[in-house]
Amino acid sequence: MNPEELLTLIASHWPDIRAMLDDEERELLLARLEALAATPAEDRAIRRAVQGVRLALLALPPGHPVRSAVDGTRLAGPVWVASGLTEQARRLHARLTDPDPPADTAEPADILAAVRERLLAEPSFSPEEVRERGVGDADGLIHLDDPVRGPRYPAFQFTGEHGGPIPVVRTVNHLLLADEDPWGAADWWLSGNLWLGGRPAALLGHLPDDLLVGAASAMLEGD
Template sequence: MNFALIIDLLVQNGATIVGLLRQPERAELRQLTHEARGTDGGPARMRLVKFLVRNLPPDHPVRRAAADDDATLGTPAATVDIDAELERFEALLAAMPPTTEEIIESVQARLRELPAHHGRAASGRATDVIVLDGRSPAFQYGADGELLPAVAEVNRVLRPDIDPWAAADWWTQPNGWLGVAPVTLLHGAREGDILAAALALGED
């Protein structure tokens, strides 16, 4: 395999490669790319090559080049500065925006950190209560443990029975209509504004 060719193809196909990988694999690829810089062939470059063979589809040009055993790992193309190309590819990886899947995973991880109760879903209809992985965010309940009427009313608009994650995210993120996260207005003078903001969603 010609390592210089592989790196040249990596840079050319960087966007498509990133789109094929999940966040853990992207992080691993970036680390392997960094380790391969400044080495004269050897274990670091071989680990990078094995990663590409393992994680890319068989018909991908980078995968085909990495799986080609007819050339030598340390044989560079005269026109390719391997370290410079590795640096370019590492920078490309760092600059790539998160994928939709990564954004969803990040939002869900944040929402799982909300204080929550187990087994509270039965205290309201599915349209009234947000339940995330069997746990109901505690902000929906009063000190007496009962579902807050204002929350139930808003949740019927947000439809947590269809997408509980989106409903919980709406409650906990700054709202352009309200100027603050809706959850912060519960129990206060502006509690009635929360429903108006939820109803405004259907007018966008």
């Protein structure tokens, strides 16, 4: 589970979260959400703020869906996180602290849906088109479930017009746990990266593979 999904889960379970936390624990969680909402667009700062939210949720009893999600939550897509996750945290904090939120306040699920829509709008291939490229083993490749078109493989993972998978893509996808969190991995590739100075997908073939692997590894070190 990635951080935006964790915030969506908090929103959906807020009534029982509020009941299970005492006043001090509840205020701490709200303060951590507020801190995340105010965090500047800096990768390490975002990771620290997300960790603060995770730690505040450890007060929930074992077995609670949100508590169970905490250990599996990881960070992907630094610049999208800065622009999308902090906005989601701001809206969530406003919703949880304002008994009568503005009518135009978007639900966290709406924000997540918009991100997924953006990712699905990127060039991609169907499973049939992937097989036509001679790919017999799609392990290590990101595929996203489009509710209209079915499974889609983002096109950046392949070389040229008819080529197969790019080896470093599979390496990075493994680091990003793309098999467990394909949306987070796709967002890392298709969002701007403060360290690399651009979208990793657009930098394939222009930067040494080691830099791409290093950028993905460095992002995960803060989890």
